[in-house]
Amino acid sequence: MLGGGNSRLSEEMYEEGFHNINNIDIAMTxxxxxxxxxxxxxxxxYAQMDGRSMELPxxxxxxxxxxxxxxxxxxxxxxxxxxxxILTEVSRVLQPNGVYICISHxxxxxxxxxxxxPEFGWTVKTYxxxxxxxxxxxxxxxDDKDNVHYIYVCVKGEVAKGD
Numbered sequence: 001m002l003g004g005g006n007s008r009l010s011e012e013m014y015e016e017g018f019h020n021i022n023n024i025d026i027a028m029t030x031x032x033x034x035x036x037x038x039x040x041x042x043x044x045x046y047a048q049m050d051g052r053s054m055e056l057p058x059x060x061x062x063x064x065x066x067x068x069x070x071x072x073x074x075x076x077x078x079x080x081x082x083x084x085x086i087l088t089e090v091s092r093v094l095q096p097n098g099v100y101i102c103i104s105h106x107x108x109x110x111x112x113x114x115x116x117x118p119e120f121g122w123t124v125k126t127y128x129x130x131x132x133x134x135x136x137x138x139x140x141x142x143d144d145k146d147n148v149h150y151i152y153v154c155v156k157g158e159v160a161k162g163d
Contacts, residue, residue, distance in 0.1 A: 002051050002090065003069030006030050014044050022061075024049040052085035059095045066090075067103045070114070074106070083114050091120045091156065100154040108150065115152055122154035 001010050004023035013021060023046045025031050034046045049055055051069060073082045090100050100122065104111055108126050115124050128148040 002064055002066040002086070003072065004034070004046070004067075006034060007067055009065070009067055010044060011038065011041075014038075014041055019043040021045070022047070024051065024054065026050050051089060052082055054089045054093055056093050058092055059098075060093050062095050062098050064090050064094060064098070064100045065103070066101065068105065070102055070111070071104050071106055084117075087114060087117070087120060091122070094156045096156060096158045098156045100152075100156070102152040102154065104150045104152060106150060108152075111150065111152060115154055120154070121157040123157065125153045125155075127151040127153065 001007075001021060001023040004010055004025050005027070010021045010023050019042070021044045023031075023034065023044070025034075025046070025048065028048045031046045031048045038044050038046070051073075070083060070086065073079060073086055076082065094100060102111070102115065112124065112126070115122060128150055131147050131149055133147075
């Protein structure tokens with residue numbers, strides 16, 4: 001879980017049977033809070049780490065999930081450079097045929113330029129899900145770009161085999 005912050009996504013996944021979840025975040029304060037909160041969940045770890053320079057082995061994960069981490073990086077200083085560094089690291093830590101799932105507010109016209117770079121070798125599919133409408137009764141169109149989250153599923157290709 002890239003830039004997990006204090007999201008409940010890992011907890012919800014754990015409750016659904018995924019018991020090997022590594023969460024990283026750059027903020028030590030939130031990492032400590034989450035370590036304490038979930039200390040009773042074996043297999044769910046939290047570590048302070050910069051996504052631009054992950055202290056993790058190559059090809060170590062079959063899945064990397066990003067719930068708005070890329071979005072947050074793209075709002076900051078040096079956004080293009082930092083996004084490139086994070087995505088390069090994601091590609092590095094993913095196994096061949098591994099999947100990077102990026103949940104984003106960013107429309108495809110903005111995000112695909114980052115995700116479809118040839119050096120990653122990712123096959124990218126875009127899905128949309130309607131944003132949860134807390135307390136709203138009005139029915140909103142699911143294809144209205146303001147009312148959806150985008151889910152980019154990026155599948156890493158096989159490592160090229162030398163002759």
